[in-house]
Amino acid sequence: MARPRTALLDLERIATAAMDLVDETGDFTMPALAARLGVQTASLYHHVDGRSGVVELLRTRIGSEIVSAPRPDQSWEPALRSYAYSYRAAFAAHPHVVPMLTTEPIRSPEVLAGYERVVALMEKSGFPLPAVMTALTALENFVLGAALDLAAPEVMWAVPPGIDADRLNAALAAQPAEPTRADRAFDFGITVLLRGCADLLAATTAEPE
Structure with a gap:
């Protein structure tokens, strides 16, 4: 043949x-x-290399869709904010992949290169090296959860008649129509995380008394 x-x-x-x-x-x-x-x-x-090799291909494919990898010449806060939004969008397009990737260590050279850029930017900006991976892991955990939230229904709390939840119902009714629930939560959460990073950086760089 x-x-x-x-x-x-x-x-x-x-x-x-x-x-x-x-x-x-x-x-x-x-x-x-x-x-x-x-x-x-x-x-x-x-x-x-079997299933794990395919999972790593999926990680590389999604990594290639993250278009806002930090550059060395950027300020850390807008760079990480842009990175987080791009990261969420890439994973939100393929939410079923998220649980899969948590079962395998990251080995993809392309993906590791992206993390290298993030770590280098944070270290250059003054973050203490022992805290970098903790901060980066917290950011990644939040972003991955937010990517899954984009696939969830807009109304996540449906209080049946007869349930005593007046304050919850009032809070639900008080939500603005736009942006969406998921986008509001992501905007709020990423701001809180980056503020925590800024506080960490400020404490590290503060002059000793």
Whole structure:
């Protein structure tokens, strides 16, 4: 049999098919992925290190959609704010991927390069190195939760008749129509987190008495 003119598999095709499966079904299996690609399951293992390798391809794919990676010449606060919004948008487009990525350590060179830029900017801005990963982890945890919240219903509290929740009902009714519940919460939360980072930085750089 003649060899095909175009390779049936490459990492881009595997990543695209896996992302489509996760978006459609919430997960993927290696046999289902192979079937989507029209190849034998064993063929996948010539390109990726099993399921964990595919998960890392998904991480790399989403990482490439984060368009606001901090640059060394930026001020840390607007850079991290822009990064957080871009990060949330990238993951909100593929919310089913989020739980998957928490089960595997980050190994993707492209994704690690993005984290390197964030850490370098924070360190250059004066953040103490022992606190950098704590602050970055808190920011990432919040952003990932916010990405999932974008897929949630606009009305998350539905109080049935007969339930004594007058203050909750009043608070729900007092919400502004725009922006959306998720966007309001994200705006508030990212501001609080960055204010905490600013307080940390101020305490670090304050002159000793």
